[in-house]
Amino acid sequence: MDEITISPYLLAAIFFLVALAYSSTGLGGGSTYTALLAIFGVSYLLIPSIALILNVLVTAVGSFNFIRKGYGRAGLILPFIVTSMPMAYLGGSLSLRSDVFYWILLVTLIISAARIYLFERISIRLTTGRNQQIAISLLTGSVLGFVAGTVGIGGGIYLVPLILLLGLGTEQEAAATGAVFVLINSVTGLVARTRYHEIDLASIAPLIVAVIIGGIWGSLLGSGRLSSVTLDRILGVIILIAIGILARRIWG
Secondary structure, eight states: OTTOSSOHHHHHHHHHHHHHHHHTTTOOOHHHHHHHHHHTTOOTTTHHHHHHHHHHHHHHHHHHHHHHTTOOOHHHHHHHHHHHHHHHHHHHHOOOOHHHHHHHHHHHHHHHHHHHHTSSSOOOOOOOOHHHHHHHHHHHHHHHHHHHHHHSOOSHHHHHHHHHHTTOSOHHHHHHHHHHHHHHHHHHHHHHHTTTOOOOGGGGHHHHHHHHHHHHHHHHHHTTOOOOHHHHHHHHHHHHHHHHHHHHHHHO
16 A cells, blocks of 8 residues: 555545445445545555455445345345355456456446446336346346456445346345345455455555444445435546546556
C-alpha cells in the first residue's frame, strides 16, 4: 500500500460511504473498491485481495442482519452458490498478467456502470419456468464467481437486479441473497488468492475499520427500508473515472 497517491484515512472515509451505500442493498461494494484502488495506484496484484477482504467484512454484517430479519431463502441462494464457489476458487488461483487483469476489470466496471446508469430501476419482469430459472442461476453463479476470484468484484451488483428481473424474490430477499452470495464467493476467492499473494492487514487497517462501520450502519437501514439510488449513482462516478484511467492505461 506504500504506492497509493492519497491519504489512507481519506481513502477510508470514502470507503465508509461506499460500504454504507452498498450494504443497504445487500452488496459488498467490490466494484467501487476495485475502482478506487485502481485510481489511486494500488498494484494489480493486491487489488483483488484487498477488495475481497472488504467484501467479506461488509457482507458478513449484511448477511447476518438480512437473515435475522427473515429475508434469506435457501432455495433462492443455493442454485447461485453451487457453481459460483468452484469458479471463484479457480479465478482466485489464476496468476494473470497485468494487461489481462486490467482488461477483465475494465469490462466488469463498464457493465457495473451500465447497471447503475442505464438500468437503475427495473420496470419489467420476465416470465420463466422453474427449470429455466435454475439454469440461469447456475450459469450466472459460475460467471460471477469467476469474476469475484479474478478481480475482487463480488457480483452482487449484477445478481440483485437479476433476481428482481426474473421475479425470484422481493427486494429484501434479493438483497439478502446478494449479501450471502458475495460473502461466500469472496471468502472462496480470498482463500485461493492467499496461496500466492500475502497481504499486510495492518496496512489496510483504516479501510477495514471504515467498511465495518459503514457495513453495520447500511445493512441495519437496508434490512428495514431499502433505498440508496442517489448514493448508488454518485458512487457510479467513481466507476466512470476508473474506466477512463484503466482505458488510458491499457491503450496509452
